[in-house]
Structures are given as C-alpha cells and as structure tokens.
Amino acid sequence: xPQFLPKRFNGRLIVVEGIDGSGKSTQISLLAQxxxxxxxxxxxxxxxxxxxxxxxxxxxKRKEMFTPTTFSLIHATDFADRLExxxxxxLKAGAVVCADRYAYTAFARDAVRGVDPxxxxxxxxxxxxxxxxxxxxxxxxxxxxxxxxxxxxLKYYEAGMDLxxxxxxxxxxxxxxxxxxxxxEAMIEEMGFHVIDATKSIEAQQREMRRIVVREFGRTRPPxxxxxxxxxxxxNA
Amino acid sequence: xxGPTREPLxxxxxxxxxxxxxxxxxxxxxxxxxDAVGRSTQVRRLKTWxxxxxxxxxxxxxxxxxxxxxxxxxxxxxxxLGPVTMTLYYLTDFADRLExxxxxxxxxxxxxLMDRYIFSIMARAIARGESRAWIERTTGIALVPHLVLYLxxxxxxxxxxxxxxxxxxxxxxxxxxxxxxxxxYDSFVRYQxxxxxxxDRLSKPYGFEVVDAGRPAEEVFEALQAxxxxxxxxxxxxxAAGKTAGRTGGRRKGGASxxxxxxxxxxxxxxxxxx
Numbered sequence: 277x278p279q280f281l282p283k284r285f286n287g288r289l290i291v292v293e294g295i296d297g298s299g300k301s302t303q304i305s306l307l308a309q310x311x312x313x314x315x316x317x318x319x320x321x322x323x324x325x326x327x328x329x330x331x332x333x334x335x336x337k338r339k340e341m342f343t344p345t346t347f348s349l350i351h352a353t354d355f356a357d358r359l360e361x362x363x364x365x366x367l368k369a370g371a372v373v374c375a376d377r378y379a380y381t382a383f384a385r386d387a388v389r390g391v392d393p394x395x396x397x398x399x400x401x402x403x404x405x406x407x408x409x410x411x412x413x414x415x416x417x418x419x420x421x422x423x424x425x426x427x428x429x430l431k432y433y434e435a436g437m438d439l440x441x442x443x444x445x446x447x448x449x450x451x452x453x454x455x456x457x458x459x460x461e462a463m464i465e466e467m468g469f470h471v472i473d474a475t476k477s478i479e480a481q482q483r484e485m486r487r488i489v490v491r492e493f494g495r496t497r498p499p500x501x502x503x504x505x506x507x508x509x510x511x512n513a
Numbered sequence: 514x515x516g517p518t519r520e521p522l523x524x525x526x527x528x529x530x531x532x533x534x535x536x537x538x539x540x541x542x543x544x545x546x547x548d549a550v551g552r553s554t555q556v557r558r559l560k561t562w563x564x565x566x567x568x569x570x571x572x573x574x575x576x577x578x579x580x581x582x583x584x585x586x587x588x589x590x591x592x593x594l595g596p597v598t599m600t601l602y603y604l605t606d607f608a609d610r611l612e613x614x615x616x617x618x619x620x621x622x623x624x625x626l627m628d629r630y631i632f633s634i635m636a637r638a639i640a641r642g643e644s645r646a647w648i649e650r651t652t653g654i655a656l657v658p659h660l661v662l663y664l665x666x667x668x669x670x671x672x673x674x675x676x677x678x679x680x681x682x683x684x685x686x687x688x689x690x691x692x693x694x695x696x697x698y699d700s701f702v703r704y705q706x707x708x709x710x711x712x713d714r715l716s717k718p719y720g721f722e723v724v725d726a727g728r729p730a731e732e733v734f735e736a737l738q739a740x741x742x743x744x745x746x747x748x749x750x751x752x753a754a755g756k757t758a759g760r761t762g763g764r765r766k767g768g769a770s771x772x773x774x775x776x777x778x779x780x781x782x783x784x785x786x787x788x
Contacts, residue, residue: 328591328598332584332605341580343612345529345654349605350581353598360595390530398650402597402643 279397279467280379280405286370286500288493289363289404291378293460294412295453296434297419298474299481301376303412306482307489308374316372317502319362323377326357337433344389347433351382352399359403367404370502379403380467384459388452389439408492410485411469413461416454418475423449522619526653532616539619541656542741543630546664547708548686549674550726551733555664556628558734559741563624568745571618574628578609589685596641596690603634604651611655619656624745631655632663632719636711640704641691660744662737663712663721668705670727675701 290307292300304320311318324333333350336342342350363373379400386396423430424446432438435445436452464471470488472481497503522537544552544559556572563570576585585602588594594602607630618625631652638648675682682697684690688704689697716723724736 328588328594329584329602331587332581335583336580341609341613343608345608345612346580346605349601349608353601353605356595356598356601360598361593392527392530395527395650395653398647399601401647 278405280401280403282405285364285367285404286502287367288372288408288501289367289375289406290372290408290410290489291375291380291406292410292412293377293380293469294414294474295416295419295457295460297421297423297453298412298414299422299478300410300412300474302478303410303472303481303485304374304376306478307485308372310482310486311372311374311489312504315497315503317370317504318372318374319366321358321363321373321375323375323381324351324354326354328357329354337431340432340438342433342438344386344391344438347389347438348382348386348391348396348399355379355382355400356402364404370500372501375406378406378409380409380460380463380469383463384456387459388436388455408488409467409469410488411460411464411471412474412481413471414474416450416457419453420450522656522659524653525655525657526650529612529616529654537616537619537656538622540624540660540745541615541619541627541658542624542744543627543632543658543661544664544737545630545632545661545712545721546726547636547666547671547705547712548683549671549678550664550666551674551730552628552664554730555734555737556626559737560626562738563626563741568624569618569622570626571614571623572626572628573610573614575603575633576606578606579613580609581606592684592690594690596638596643600634600638600643600648600651603637604631607631607634607652608654615656627658630658630661632661632712632715632721635715636708639711640688640707660740661719661721662740663716663723664726664733665709665712665723666726668702668709671705672698672701 290304292304294300308318308320329350333354336346336350363375366373382396382400383393387393430445430449432445435449436455437445437448439448439452441451442448463469472484474481476484493501522534522541524532524534528534544556546552553574556574560570560572576582581602585606588599588602615625615627635645635648635652639645675686682701684697686705687697687701688707689700691700691704693703694700712721715721722740724733724740726733728736
C-alpha cells in the first residue's frame with residue numbers, strides 16, 4: 277500500500293523537514309515569499325497549529341498527561357484538521373501550500389517515543405503525497421548550538437523529557453534530537469527527500485531550494501496553478 | 514473473579530508500549546450499537562447489578578477522557594469537524610481512557626463496562642467513506658474484549674426513541690455533516706441505516722453477540738445479564754474468539770477471495786497462549 281494518497285490536485289504541496297535548529301522554518305518562509313513574488317498563490321501551514329485541537333494539546337502538555345500513543349494521536353488529529361479544512365481545499369483550488377513539518381515529523385518523533393512505526397505510518401495514510409519534500413540535513417551539534425544558544429527555555433515534550441532520557445532538560449533534548457536525526461536519515465531515500473545541506477549559508481540553501489522548485493514546477497507558473505490575483509492567502513486558517 | 518477458563522487479553526493488532534498483558538486480571542465487556550438504541554440506560558443498570566453482585570465496575574464511554582473529552586464536545590459545537598479529524602479525535606479520547614483508566618482497572622481486577630468501544634469509531638468512519646483497512650489498523654491498539662454485546666435495532670425503533678425520549682434530532686446523530694437528505698429526519702434515517710449496516714458487517718469478524726434491542730428494555734436487560742454471567746464464568750469467551758478466527762482467516766461465504774477485515778489476532782480457541 278502506498279504511504280500517501282496520490283497527488284491529484286491542481287496545486288502544489290511543498291514540505292520542509294528536519295530537527296529543531298536545522299533552519300527549515302527560515303527557508304520555507306523565504307521560499308513562500310519568493311513564490312508569491314513570482315505570482316503564485318501561496319498558503320502556509322505549520323505543524324501542531326489547528327485551532328480545533330489547540331486546547332486539548334495545551335491541557336495535555338501542561339498537565340503532562342500524554343503517553344507516546346496519545347501524543348501521536350493528538351498530533352495526527354491536528355494534522356487531519358489542517359488537511360481537511362485547509363490544505364486539501366487549497367490544493368484543489370490550485371494553491372501552492374507550504375508546510376513547515378509534515379507527517380514525516382510524526383514518523384520520526386513517534387518512533388523515538390516507542391510507538392510502533394508501522395502503526396504511525398498507517399495513521400497518516402490519509403495524507404497527500406507532497407510534490408517536494410526538503411530535508412535540512414545538519415549535524416546534531418550545529419543544530420543544538422543554534423537552539424540552546426538562542427532560546428533559554430526548552431519545553432518538556434520538545435526536549436523528550438517524557439522519555440526519561442535524562443533529568444537534565446538540555447541533556448534530554450540532546451539525546452532526543454540525536455535519535456530523531458537517526459530516524460530522519462533513515463527516511464531520506466524511502467521518502468524521496470531533497471536533501472539540503474543546512475550547514476551552508478542561508479542564501480546558498482535558498483538558492484538550492486529555488487533551483488529545485490524551478491526544475492519541478494517550470495520557469496513559469498503552470499496554467500493549473502492558481503495565481504495571486506484570485507486568492508487571499510492567510511497564514512494558518 | 515476470573516472464571517475457570519479465562520483467556521488472557523490480547524491487542525487486536527498493535528500492542529501498546531509498556532503494557533504487560535498477563536497482569537490484566539479483569540474482564541472487558543463492551544456494549545455497542547447505534548445512537549439512541551438504549552445503550553447508556555442498559556450500561557447504568559448493568560453497573561448497579563454487577564456491583565450488587567460484588568464486582569468492582571469501571572464504566573466509561575466516548576468523549577469522557579480527561580485529555581480530549583472537553584475538546585471533542587467543543588469541536589462538535591462547530592460544524593467544521595472533518596471525518597478523519599473526528600475519527601482521530603475520538604481515537605485520542607479512546608487511547609487516553611484505554612491507557613489511563615481501562616488498563617489500570619483491568620490490572621486491578623475490575624469488570625470494565627464500556628458504553629461503545631472502537632466499533633462505533635470504526636462504524637462512523639466507514640459510514641463517512643473512510644477506508645476500512647485504515648480504520649482497522651488504526652484501532653488495532655485496542656484490547657480484544659471478553660464480550661461485545663451488539664444492541665441491534667432497526668431504524669424505526671431508533672426514531673421512536675429519539676422522538677419520544679429526546680424530542681429532537683441531533684446534528685451528528687443525523688449525520689448532517691454528510692449532507693444527505695433534505696432535513697434532520699431524512700438524514701437521520703439514511704445515516705443510521707448506513708451505520709447499522711456497518712455494525713452488521715463488523716458483527717461476525719469481531720465476534721459480536723447480537724442482542725435484539727427492538728424488545729422492551731427489561732427483556733434486553735435480561736438478555737445482557739445472561740451473556741455477561743456466561744462471560745464472567747468464562748463460558749462464552751472461546752466461542753466469540755473462535756468466530757473471529759474463522760471469519761478473518763479464510764474465505765467468506767459468497768466467494769469473496771480476500772478477507773473483508775484484517776486479522777484480529779484472535780485468542781487460540783483450545784490451547785492456552787504460549788507465553
């Protein structure tokens with residue numbers, strides 16, 4: 277059985293993946309801006325951002341109620357809501373949808389949490405196969421340097437504290453991200469990621485992404501893809 | 514409390530991490546069936562009856578989890594809950610209760626009485642056109658119950674219960690999100706007919722014990738009591754599992770060459786489990 281539903285829409289789906297601190301969010305927003313300037317109707321969707329599920333996720337995190345299974349399921353619910361209400365209709369309409377993290381994030385994180393990998397993959401079988409999936413490959417220490425330097429407060433689940441890897445939150449984060457990295461690396465070939473060397477300069481990475489987008493979508497906007505004129509794009513409906 | 518031929522519980526497909534199945538000493542009893550069939554009333558009476566007989570009982574039902582219950586109720590207030598989202602939200606609620614209430618209660622030797630189980634989640638998803646293979650695998654984290662009592666009624670029985678008992682049709686029970694029919698009544702009839710059909714199809718592969726719920730509530734109660742007594746005595750466990758094995762493993766009547774349902778890891782019918 278294929279992992280995702282086949283692409284059968286006018287729009288295009290571009291996703292970015294990578295561990296925390298890989299720089300993927302910076303790159304996808306630069307790419308989205310560039311596509312808009314080229315006349316594409318662009319929409320944006322971020323992991324774990326559905327308003328329908330937000331309160332439940334917040335409650336679960338605040339009270340540390342999640343098990344690996346319920347953590348996996350609430351993220352799948354969040355994803356389903358964004359897909360059904362936002363991503364899918366926009367793709368049908370012909371928009372370019374940029375997603376900051378996609379089902380691969382769940383494949384990597386949930387596997388590290390000990391959830392059965394085959395079960396998680398089945399869980400996301402309702403998802404749409406992306407046209408382009410970029411993976412931001414970065415050594416663990418580089419990513420950690422960016423995160424641990426820039427932000428002072430790591431959060432409980434983000435650092436994988438629920439796994440009991442270490443009582444030190446920074447150490448837990450380090451081990452957790454390292455394990456996620458291994459999962460991502462194992463998916464590169466299987467999922468057909470376009471690997472971006474995330475140790476390069478921001479400009480060089482962006483040039484590489486744009487080159488791949490032009491190669492895949494063509495120099496001019498394909499007729500079935502929606503242009504800016506008929507579209508009001510809003511971040512995260 | 515466990516009967517003489519008590520079989521160990523198993524998961525349908527995907528064992529949950531960290532659960533030692535041999536520690537689960539209680540009984541898992543499920544009451545399933547469509548909306549307005551009278552399930553909740555029966556569950557309440559059964560709980561009292563079981564407690565009178567000295568059993569510790571945990572009763573739980575959909576959207577009652579500490580984690581997701583409130584969120585689901587809020588989501589149902591709007592009308593933007595898509596079918597996959599609804600399925601997964603209910604499954605989150607189910608998993609939270611499974612891991613934090615049901616399994617601990619079974620470990621402590623309770624009789625767990627469930628007002629709906631994964632089958633309602635499955636039926637609603639399938640009735641909304643979601644893939645059966647997908648939902649069967651997704652719900653594969655559930656434990657195989659000792660007994661599934663399927664309260665079966667025709668749509669006309671449900672309608673009279675809705676009209677007399679509640680006085681109004683509910684948006685979700687009428688499947689209005691599916692856009693069938695011109696009004697709540699038409700939609701209710703079409704949606705519930707479809708749900709009943711799905712429950713009927715799940716009945717054999719999952720070893721439901723069918724209870725005719727078109728009868729007076731007292732008769733239904735007696736039928737449920739009789740089945741539960743059998744299960745508590747360890748008498749009808751094997752039968753239910755045997756049906757499951759027979760149906761999923763081989764060809765179905767009518768010549769369909771592939772099994773309609775995925776295997777449900779049935780308990781062995783004669784010899785005890787190897788571990």
